[in-house]
Amino acid sequence: MTINAEVPVAATRTGPAAPARPEAEGTTSAADLVLPLVAVGGAGVLAGYGYVRRTRRARTRTTPGVVSPQPPVTPLPVLERQARAALVQADDCVRSSRDELAFVEARFGTRAVEPFVLALHEAERELSAAFAIRLRYDEGVPEEKAARRHALAGIVGRCAEAGRRLDAAAPEFDQLRALDREMGEALEVAEGRFRELTGRTGTVEATLADLRTRYPASATAAVTGYVEQAKDRLVFATTHLNQSRQAADLGRTEQAVRDLRAAEGAIGQADILLAGVDELANSLAKAAELIPAALTGAEAERARAQAATGTADGVPRSLLGDTDAALAAVREEVTGDRPYDPLTALRSIVRAVSALGAGQDGVLGAAAWLVGRADVRATDGFVATHRGAVGAGARTLLAEAERLLATDPAAADEPALAARQLAEQDVRVHGNPYSGAAEHTTGAVLGGVLLGESPNGGPPPAFGGPNTRKREEPDPGEPPSNSVRTD
Template sequence: MTSSRFRGRPRQAGPPTGARLAQAVLGGAIAVMWLCLLVPATDTGARGGPGPGAVAQEGDGTYTADLVLPLIAAVTAVALAAYGYVRRTRRTRTRTTPGGALPGPPPQPTLDRFDRQSRAALVEADDCVRTSREELAFAGTRCDAADAEPFGRALREAEAELSAAFRMRQRYDDGVPGEESARRQVLAGIVGRCAEAGRRLDTEAAGFDVLRGLELGIGAALEVAEARFRELAGRTGTTEAILGDLAERYPPGATASVVGSVEQAKDRLVFATVRLNQSRQQADLGNADLAAAHLRAAEGAITQAAVFVDGVDRLAQELTRAAGLVPGALTGAEAELAGVREWLRGERGAGGGPDVPLGEVRARLARADIVLAAVREELTAGPYDPLDALRRIAQAVTPLAAGRAGVIPAAALLVARSSTGAAADFVSTHRGAVGAAARTRLATAEALLADDDHLAADARAGEARHLAEQDVRAHGTPYAGSGAHAIGVGGAVLGGILLGGDPDGGPPASFGGPRTRARRRPNPP
């Protein structure tokens, strides 16, 4: 029976099996050593002193002693080998790593994941740049140009980084480069450019708040916003009448880009009315932060209402100018085609012909004749789309043109500006839903327009508008609702005025990058 002194005590673990084995072997080796040392001494004492065989006995003792050290070394080596074997066996039995290998580095993200990251970075950086540009315009009405210059410089630097990122993305979408490792580097470069654009704006956000001084006194900024609101509210009725007149004078395709613009402008203005009232109420109560947040939301809505109204007015001017340019474009196109025919009859002797095979020149000439005939027929048949007519004339004649008629480049420029401006308006006022592909095509169109590549700019702008409309249809209206709190919120979130995420639409977007653009919240958490 176990004594009560030891009952309940935890049993102490003994030494490992390998250690016990090594200790036993070493103990045996030491015992053998002592036996070998004692044997010569015992034999000598038994004989009672030296005798005739003394020399032989000394030789035997010396021989036995000489074996001690090698024997000790051999036994020690065996003991250490046994101990090492036991330790290796125990490690093999108790290891937890499969196969005994150390864990390697984590696998690299897939190319698809890199692609998603780069697209998200482009959208976020583009939103930050657009919002910062809009709020800087409001701030510029109440401060000196010198005071606003540091923030304008930061915005320009962010725009440069974003433009470079869009150029890289367009090349990536076009399949350049083709190697996977190189494409990974391109995507990493896009993310890095976007991060730098956001960082530049984030750095200036605190100073920009000091420049505006909304938390110290909102009265002057509120007056500026209310004045712009009243001006736009007065223009809305006129713009609606202009749009009705355009619908009577031109076919539906001519005004398709601005259908619904007046209604959306009114929606933004209703939202602005609510937020302006809330801003003034909070200012009267001394809640400067909430007043600034509501004012910022109202400013964003007023800016987008102006985009809708200006878009209708601009289209009306473009259609009028295009209608006056079509007859001259037809005449200029005929002059260009006549020059090509002379060049063909001279078998390239006349000079100034297209640098393509003769068969291709004749095919292009035949297509151009068909296009010009169709445009002439439309002019006499009834209402037509003059911008589309100019587009078809420019597309048909430009590949054959030799600069004989300056009206053709002018027509192409008007068409490219119109389509690029319409696409930019749509992306800007629907940025809460528009993805990276549409924004990339728009940035490419704007760059091509600046480089005087008008036909290519028009084509990219058309792609941008088409992709943006697809994104908006897929996005839907997640903030549709009723009640005073929901008035205009769906449109504000769709337009990126509010950043979403909360039942009330979330915080308003402000000057800054990803870290600072949501710093103003009407309902602090």
Template structure:
């Protein structure tokens, strides 16, 4: 115990104690010197005389006694002073030891975080880990196109492992939000589990970041790095030109959707074409700067602008794909609606045949309510433009039941609706991740789990919640204030989309494959 405390004491404090001990010893030596000095003086300069016959014994005694008392005054004062100094130093050391916070003492223990603090840490960890996974997935899609699946397999495995850890963290967090577990200590451990899972997801990605740069030829120490940057630039520019043409087509597709279907049908992709053009504008500037930097031999600057341009190109692709996928789903849904109506009416007819059939084949909702829903959908079919996906959603929910089999066309319709909802929420979060919080991401992760488990109705509902929360976060976040020139160059959209990490006043470095430790490594 003593040795450990000594080892834990600061060196400066030890030096002060040595000085005090030295002062005390010197004071004691001075006092002892004053005590011995009279005796030495008496022996050297005033030897005891031999008494003569005529001398009266004891006549000189008074003079000797007076000299001895005077000689003892100064030594006594020095001794008392030394003792007082030593006592004062001891008291100061004792008082300081009681109030000092050194490692190993009780007062040095870190304070226990409150539940609110732990929840904030868990939310921040979830958001950071989700951002790392999404940015890593974006870059890996480009790398796989250049090098093939075989060479990128280690990075794909690391990404899958990170996705698994993150999914588990979101599942723990979702149960925590629902009040499970209930005991306070167990809830604290649940939050620790969330943070630990997120940290492990980031560690898996961090471990492969340097190897990915070496494969791409982006590492400063890698020979032939200029060729790696050049090849990546060529691939990014080719994809950019393809997306520029597709963005024009997507604009036409969106206009056709507005004419053919009711306005709410195109709501999930409202503004996507404009955002795609904004990302492409940003990509144009960054890829040009990367080309110039590569030509002058400034590889670090070239890599930074290359990654920013690549990220913007990928997000432009997500936005354009979103418009095209919605158009395809609406066409498929419109073709399914008549058959789904027929299947729903067959379900209702089976429910009305008797109580014995209702328990196994009857719908969960009341037949009268289902009849109203089906009648409203039939009226929409003949009344002009309508939203086919919303029609399928209402039909499948009207005849939904907790268990048992139902007609295949109804299951097909429910799956189409759920996939569309989950994909729409995923696209929105992906291109707005700079503003979307942990709650929306957690709902989206839950929707993905429900869809994988075959719970289509639940997946559709939770995906709608996720989309609503994400849109709320984006409205609250607003537009980053980066100046007129920055907004014109698409910088604000890049920050909103998480292409740039906004860690510095100039919007920060681009996001790259990796965890929290390596994702911002491409910076000047």
């Protein structure tokens, strides 16, 4: 319906007008009564219609000063997605800030980076609290819908605070690095680490080959492809180191900084991948050494549990049978002729005695800590080098495993292994959206070395929170990085 704002005019007929009749003085014609009534009635209709229109506008308008009687409520699934996204973003900010901080510490020393280490630790604490809330939420706590909304808001708030602390430290961090004035020294540090890792690659490759001859495939499955991925990151790094030095020589400072940060990120991830192989080799060797003593300790715990059977402190006889079966399987593996996985065997011992309520002192405590640490570190390395695809679920379980490693090592391996399984699933589902990009860009995006916001991989992240981690953007007037010659 529309309303014409113009004053209505009576329609006129064609033809001769009717002669006017003189009325007697003091009388009123019918027309004199009808026209005012029509006008009043029309005004009433218009007023009523205007009231309805105003009421409808008041219920739906979004202008300041007018509050809807029933504001829209964001659906719970939408809030859950927002909380998951906040966790992933905050975790990425913490990880990329930690990576760049390592290069700055290598250049300026521990004392110079103390304020930024403090800011990073504060952000880590906020993020840990957010992950703890998310873990309880996934377990169904709290149950009430309103309380669950508050929990999700708490997750987002904690993540925002973690990012704020990093954002606040970013300007001073840039002043310390002074990449716009002292690019040469930063390049020397990065190139030194690059050369060291390049030299280590051959040694680590030989270590992995040796592990495959001594242990079954399941023992080395956690680091499958790590050497190849490390080489891929190093090729990416050397390309961007060359481009950074050449861009700096040409006075293209922003482009030089961008390439340097990309190279540093790739170098850091190559280090994680190679270290993962070395750590697995050490864990397997220590587990093999610890198994005989752990079996002896487990037998003692089993005897204690059997002696307490039938008392208030006793355990069900079914658990004793499960423990006997687990320990017998480990003995058979250890004394057999076929290669076995020492970490898996030690994990079986730890789980068997944990079910009996055994303490975590002595050799069994050392066994629990060794297994838990190996699983947590292996999962953390995988998440760190595949963060571009890993979601909030895996990161939440990893955070819980890290917490348990410090308080209850025997319980840490279960969430760590579950986190690794979820992370690998995320990577498989993610696939390769950069198949047509430049060589080695796919691995850089998958690892979070590049943020993946454009077909060429996007910018590298910097130290800081969500408002500062992309502050080093190239000048739009400068040519893209692949236009700088590398020969």
